[in-house]
Amino acid sequence: MGLEKYRWDLVNCERCSMCKWVHPWSIKSRDRARICPSMQKYKYDAYSAQGRFDLARALLEGEIDFTPKTLEVIYTCTLCGGCDVTCKFTRDMEPLEVLHELRKYVVQKGKGPLPGHVPAVESIRKNNNPWLQPAARRGHWARKMKVKDIMKERAEVLYFAGCTYSYNANLQHVAQATLQLLIDTGVDVGILGAAEACCASPVIKVGMEELFRERAAKNIELFYDRGIKTVITSCAGCYGVFKSQYPAVGDMKFEVLHSVEYLDRLIREKRLSFTKTVPLKVTWHDPCHLGRGGEAQDLWEGVRIKWGLSDPPRHRNYGTNGIYDPPRNVIRAIPGVELIEMERIREFSWCCGAGGGVKSAFPDFAVATAKERIEEAQETGAEVLVTSCPWCESNLSDGITAAGSQLRVMSLVEIVRQAM
Amino acid sequence: MTEKVLAKVDYLKPLPDMPYDVVMAGRREYHERVRTSLADIVGNDRITDDQQVLERYSHDKSFEPAGRPSFVVYPENVEQICRIVKKANELLLPVVPASSGTHCYGAAIPRMGGVVIDLSAWKTIYKIDHRNRATRIQPGVTYDELQRALESHGLRALFPLLPRKDQSVVTSHLEAQPKLIPEFNYSEPIYTAEIVLPSGDLFRTGTAAVAPPEANKTDLIGPWGPGFDWNRLYTRAQGTLGIVTWLNIMAEPLPTREKLFFTPCNSIDQAAHFTYRLGKKWIGYECFTLNRAALAMMLAEHGPDEYRTIKENAPAYLQIFCIAGLKRFPDERIAYQEADFFETARECNVSPSVQVPHIPRAASFFATHLRQCWDRDVYWKDMYKGASAEIFFITTMDRAAAHIAALQQEAIRFGYDPSDIGVYLQPIENGRAAHLEFIIPYDPGNAYEVRRVKDLWINASEAMYRLGAVFTRAYGYWADMVNRCNAVQYATARQIKEILDPNNIMNPGKLGL
Amino acid sequence: MSLPPGAYEALENALGAENVCDDPAVTSGYSYMWLLYSTHAQSGRYRPAAVVLPGSTKDVQTIVKIANRYKFSYIPVGTNLLPPTIPARPDTIIIDPKRMDKILQIDTQNMYAVVEPYVTYAQLQAEAMKVGLTITVAEAGAQVSVVANNMFQGMGGTGHKFGYNRGILGCDWVLPNGEILYIGSRGNPHAGWFWGDCAGLNLKGLLRADSGHCGGLGMVTTMAVKLFPYPGPKTFPVKGANPDFKVDFPKDLFRLNLIKFPDRKKLIEAMYEIGHAEIAAAVHEEPASMVLSGASPSVEYFWEKWPEFMKQWRNVLSVTLIGFSSPRQVVYEQKVLDQIVEELGGQYIREDSELWRIGEDNIGEQIRTGLSNRLFRVAGDFFVIGGFGFDSIDQSYKMSEEYMWPLIEEGQRKGHFIPDDTHNDWLNSYQLGHFSETEPLIFFEHDLDAGATFITSYMKTIQEALKRKMCTTWPLGPMNYIAGPHMCNYHELVLNIKRKLDPRLTSNPDYPVPQQPPG
Incomplete structure (x- = not known):
């Protein structure tokens, strides 16, 4: 069906503009009222969900042809899902699905992805990671750690490091710290080492459905084969795609947890306790794919009937059941740490700017978005911006440079380790 | 070599001189034509060119230049007005409507002659x-x-x-x-x-x-x-x-019960501050502030001596505030608003009372005069010296002090005792803006004083404008003053006037149109 | 759909290439919206020839002058919610004020804010609340432009206390000739923004009327708007999570009353009595469809509840009391309200009931509109059968009963409008009951047949009103030709003014009144 499936949505958008803003009741200031980074950067309505609905409709109806601008409009979106949350407050539409479908449509028509995406896509095809790194070196981040290799021995829990934590020398410590923490708390954990392959999030984000399905199916099969009961990842991108996209590919017979959820669980079960005080004022950035994008999707196949009712009735994600409380619980449990919230949090969180292939194709846009988040974080008076996503950590760090800010970005696990 | 082309010289010849009697005959003919046309519409008994009557309409209390109408008509119904106006378009005759008995600001002076349509008898x-x-x-x-x-x-x-x-x-x-x-x-x-x-x-x-x-x-x-x-x-x-x-x-x-409170204030800022706070509480009905001169003008019944006594005893500024009850639970309405009123007064460090200290008559005067016309022959603004000039405009209460200070400076410059200038501050819309009015008494029989006050009035008006006064009621000189500084507004206003009144017959000259 | 030769380059030179775009990928985002097929049926619709993003009043002046020079038309927009902003002619550009999004000033003492056209109500109110002030927020939603909405309607939930259509103070208005007309106190270069009436002829009267000129007379690029006292928390008090937010105002200062009356006439009497007693901050007849849609997280939820809810929620008046001076005011006003309710046989909806749970967010909606777009959830498209015409509360009731509901029932019989036999409107009191307007809501699918029924009915409400010498529905654009000849030929005066101020017809040419009656 592709885009066609959403024709009702496209035609029925009344252009209320809710997709451009945080829900009015949750707006606390003029400066932090927007939800859509793309609108903030590019200004024209075309760069909002509403405008992209219009674009999709015009393409479907044959009103317009592809131009380079068409591709720019479609790909200058971080797929953060902010519009999806605010639209769904009022309408029964699926902006995020439409934005994904639009990219698939572009690829089907042979127009996408963009040149900026190609190296990463090709690298995933060849090396199982988007970073143009050899697959064989994937497990090197853990070479000094004593941990089970799941390809050789069974473990209940797979720690899935993800491509960025595996290869990025500046971020590997996050994976190392998380894994060590799991080991220290007695979890039966292992890793896939060189056999770990990209979750394929980067390819689905740019609309390459076929490649994604192939890669996702392989991963599901591998996890199943190795008898894994729980997959833990520190990467919000991997987590989001496991939760929201994998179920459409295959039967998920394993639980997926983000490391912050697992940390929260360990604290609640008193398997993890803190001995040191960490005197820090922090604020928490909700990664899109952990929060709004961290909900399981309903694999609805149906039609719209009279009055726009869905048949069969479909369950909708409102962005509320993502992973919002676990990281906050963990932060609050650490002695000395004071959590000060930003204005846009939880389902209304402002995107870091890196997602949806934006970081590779539109790096300026990515940094501008991060810069706004840094400014928002600074307004809280916090010293540290804590999050738990390699894309967010990396791009927000670029935002700090751009903003000339004194703020630091830390992964939640780092603070946890400091307090242990 | 190119041929020389001589410069073109055009010369506008003068019109042939017209003998004076021919001009006057033409005028008389026009005058009679107008009379006949108007009398055909309203009847002979409802049109007049009696010089005494015309004189009454040709000037008013303001400093605006006089202008005598040719006729005054007293139409009986709307249809007659419509016909008069249609006829006026044919005759290119200015039409000036008038409804009040006394005119104060020059708006009803027929600056370019024509016919005054007097509707003061329309009392339905x-x-x-x-x-x-x-x-x-x-x-x-x-x-x-x-x-x-x-x-x-x-x-x-x-x-x-x-x-x-x-x-x-x-x-x-x-x-x-x-x-x-x-x-x-x-x-x-x-x-x-x-x-x-x-x-x-x-x-x-x-x-x-x-x-x-x-x-x-x-x-x-x-x-x-x-x-x-x-x-x-x-x-x-x-x-x-x-x-x-x-x-x-x-x-x-109509209130069923009401209670008046008087709050003496040392400065206009104090009165403004209190009034701002009350406006945000959204309580009460009548609310305004007078300075001691304005208060004395109102209260003095027996001439200038009494005026001076009251002025001496009065507070610098007096805020008058009314709380009232309506049909349902009037006493309780008054009670809650009174409590909130006094709470606000305490916060503002002022002391309202139901009496005006040292002026016992004030309370009863305001109790009866908030919904009454001025009932004596000489209007209160003219009580002190027989006449008065007024300057009023829209501003904000927090600018009142600056306006007052500038006006006093101008008064001193023109040798006028600033303490005789009445000040009336009327908050508008819960105090988001205010009407600020200055009353400058003068003796109309003293030509020197008249000229001096007129000069003061013009200079003070300009000074107020420079301080940001908004002369929304742009009478006479004020219209020229505001149009001078707002060319697009003026040009657009003229365009609108041209559309609605292409022959410019309706009260021409007013608002600079 | 292209501009005259040289025009695009002139715009680019003036604004910078990044602020002008004629690519269909961008322009298609300005070519479609709700109700479009019904209002533009006669003239067709076009993608704009380009979209421009001015950054200042000066930029807007330049654009307007270029449009005059090259003879193309432009439509200034705000947040772009209504069909008049979609081009109905080729060679039309959109002036999108996205870069003009600043709150330039909030004057706490004198209660006003100065805003650019891309500031929304939610943004402005959020800042105003921090300093103890508020604004009455458009019913179209708090996500709409303050400037555009004030130009068009300026009505909102708390209109009973804060009025309607009277929010505009000083403005900078770029006329169709490119000159700036300073409205109100802006006319005095020393005065600032605090007042709306002009010195000299009050040209503010041309800025808007029963509805705005929809960009037909240029563009207001900065506007001062009235703010009002607000005794509540500094941040809008919301709790819960999407899609089930709840508002939580302190009850001693903000009290919602939902009152069921035995019939609609009694409800109308109560509105009059409330007005005469000068109590309350918000007073509305709340129709069942609006309340239930506001509480519905999905279309399925609405339709599951609707048949039963429609029976239960009838003749309900929503009255919000606000203690501007202190909690004492709320106590007093509640006592007065209790007396009125008792006299008229009304019954308060109990706070522990299911009906209350569904209706309780009304108070949030009145203060910062956040639910109204859920009206589209019910069937896809939504509007009112007619209305917005302002007169007395009695007049609203008569309009509704005499000819609006019969038209709704006709639409229902055709199967185009959703079933609803409540005969309740969103009937509102403004300025302590001095004025009123009514909005009988209709919900229909976004298809051509239903749209045709809607637009025919809407026009019929104008014709019926004229026939009965009653208050008419707002006639928008070409509909002025239906109303004008019966209403002192006002449309001709409007047209003459339009032609005078916009002789080249570049500024949204078909508004406020098109040059020719519709074919």
Whole structure:
């Protein structure tokens, strides 16, 4: 069906503009009222969900042809899902699905992805990671750690490091710290080492459905084969795609947890306790794919009937059941740490700017978005911006440079380790 | 070599000189033609060119230059006005509407002659609509007449401060004279209007447009449109865009009990601060501030000596505030508002009381005069010296002190005792803005003083303008002053005037048009 | 759909290439919206020839002058919610004020804010609340432009206390000739923004009327708007999570009353009595469809509840009391309200009931509109059968009963409008009951047949009103030709003014009144 499936949505958008803003009741200031980074950067309505609905409709109806601008409009979106949350407050539409479908449509028509995406896509095809790194070196981040290799021995829990934590020398410590923490708390954990392959999030984000399905199916099969009961990842991108996209590919017979959820669980079960005080004022950035994008999707196949009712009735994600409380619980449990919230949090969180292939194709846009988040974080008076996503950590760090800010970005696990 | 082309020399020849008697004969002929045309419409007994009558209309209390009409007509009905206006277009005859007995600001002086249409005898109160708190009246109805009629229906008119006995309520509303109650919801009290357009066609604003009142099945309440906001365009237009023949205006519930409070203040800033705070609390009805000179002008019944005594005893500024109860639980309404009023007073460090210290008569005066016209022959502003000049404009209360200081400076510059200048500060819409009025008494028999005060008046008006005063009621000199600094507004206003009044017959010269 | 030769380059030179775009990928985002097929049926619709993003009043002046020079038309927009902003002619550009999004000033003492056209109500109110002030928020939603909404309607939930259509103070208005007309106190270069009426002829009267000129007379680029006292928390008090937010105002200062009356006439009497007693901050007849849609997280939820809810929620008046001076005011006003309710046989909806749970967010909606777009959830498209015409409360009731509901029932019989036999409107009191307007809501699918029924009915409400000499529905654009001849030929005056101020017809040419009656 592709885009066609959403024709009702496209035609029925009344252009209320809710997709451009945080829900009015949750707006606390003029400066932090927007939800859509793309609108903030590019200004024209075309760069909002509403405008992209219009674009999709015009393409479907044959009103317009592809131009380079068409591709720019479609790909200058971080797929953060902010519009999806605010639209769904009022309408029964699926902006995020439409934005994904639009990219698939572009690829089907042979127009996408963009040149900026190609190296990463090709690298995933060849090396199982988007970073143009050899697959064989994937497990090197853990070479000094004593941990089970799941390809050789069974473990209940797979720690899935993800491509960025595996290869990025500046971020590997996050994976190392998380894994060590799991080991220290007695979890039966292992890793896939060189056999770990990209979750394929980067390819689905740019609309390459076929490649994604192939890669996702392989991963599901591998996890199943190795008898894994729980997959833990520190990467919000991997987590989001496991939760929201994998179920459409295959039967998920394993639980997926983000490391912050697992940390929260360990604290609640008193398997993890803190001995040191960490005197820090922090604020928490909700990664899109952990929060709004961290909900399981309903694999609805149906039609719209009279009055726009869905048949069969479909369950909708409102962005509320993502992973919002676990990281906050963990932060609050650490002695000395004071959590000060930003204005846009939880389902209304402002995107870091890196997602949806934006970081590779539109790096300026990515940094501008991060810069706004840094400014928002600074307004809280916090010293540290804590999050738990390699894309967010990396791009927000670029935002700090751009903003000339004194703020630091830390992964939640780092603070946890400091307090242990 | 190219051929030389000689410069073209055009010369405009003078018109042949016309003998004086021919010119005058032409004028007389025109005058008689006008008389016949108008008399055909209104009848001979309703038109006059009696010199004494014309003299009355040719000047007023202001410093504006005189201008004598050729005729005054007293039409009987709207149809006659329409015909007069149509005829005036044919004859290119200026038409000036007048409704009040006394004119103060030059708006009804026929600057370019023509015919005055006097509607002061149009005294019909068509309807008092208690349910919708409205009353539809003709232009000749005065405040006392209206108030008496409304009270029997449990309503009250929205009064300005002590209007003259012959003040037209319609004119007061059209000129947006400030009302004593700064309640936001009463601030634009015109619902609908009937207007004879400069073309002589009849127009009605808002929901009145759909049919004449007798056939109209609305309540004539809807004030907007049709098309543009005509009520607003016609407000303060000084008759330059047509003649209003009736207004349907707000009439508010008559209080069943009320309580007045007087708050002496050391400075205008103190009074303004207190008034701001009360405005945000959204309580009370009448609320305004007078300085000691203005207060003395109102209260002195026995001439200048008493004026001076009261002035000496009065506080620098006195804020007058009224709390009232309506039909339901009036005492409880007064009680909660009084509690909030005194709480605010404490926070502002002022001490309201039900009496004015040292001026025992003040309390009873205001208790009876908030909904009354001025009942003595000499108007209160003229009591001290026989005449007065006024400067008023819209500003904000926090700028009042600067305006007052600048005015006092100007007064000193012109050798005028600043302490004799009355100050009246009327908050508007819960205090978001204010009408600030200066009353400058002078002796009309003293030519030197008249000239001095006129110079002061002009210079002070300019000084106020430079301080940001908004002369929304741009009478006479003020119109030139504001047009001078706002070219696009002036040009656009002229365009609108050209569309609505292509022959420029409606009160020409006013508003600079 | 292209501009005259040289025009695009002139715009680019003036604004910078990044602020002008004629690519269909961008322009298609300005070519479609709700109700479009019904209002533009006669003229067709076009993608704009380009979209421009001015950054200042000066930029807007330049654009307007270029449009005059090259003879193309432009439509200034705000947040772009209504069909008049979609081009109905080729060679039309959109002036999108996205870069003009600043709150330039909030004057706490004198209660006003100065805003650019891309500031929304939610943004402005959020800042105003921090300093103890508020604004009445458009019913179209708090996500709409303050400037555009004030130009068009300016009505909102708390209109009973804060009025309607009277929010505009000083403005900078770029006329169709490119000159700036300073409205109100802006006319005095020393005065600032605090007042709306002009010195000299009050040209503010041309800025708007029963509805705005929809960009037909240029563009207001900065506007001061009235703010009002607000005694509540500094941040809008919301709790819960999407899609089930709840508002939580302190009850001693903000009290919602939902009152069921035995019939609609009694409800109307109560509105009058409340007005005469000068109590309350918000007073509305709340129709069942609006309340239930506001509480519905999905279309399925609405339709599951609707048949039963429609029976239970009838003749309900929503009255919000606000203690501007202190909690004492709320106590007093509640006592007065209790007396009125008792006299008229009304019954308060109990706070522990299911009906209350569904209706309780009304108070949030009145203060900052956040639910109204859920009206589209019910069937896809939504509007009112007619209305917005302002007169008395009685007039609203008569319009509704005499000819609006019969038209709704006709639409229902055709199967185009959703079933609803409540005969309740969103009937509102403004300025302490001095004014009223009514909005009988209709819900229909976004298809051509239903749209045709809607637009025919809407026009019929104008014709019926004219026939009965009653208050008419707002006639928008070409509909002025239906109303004008019966209403002192106002449309001709409007047209003459339009032609004078916009002789080249470049500024949204078909508004406020098109040059010719529709074919």
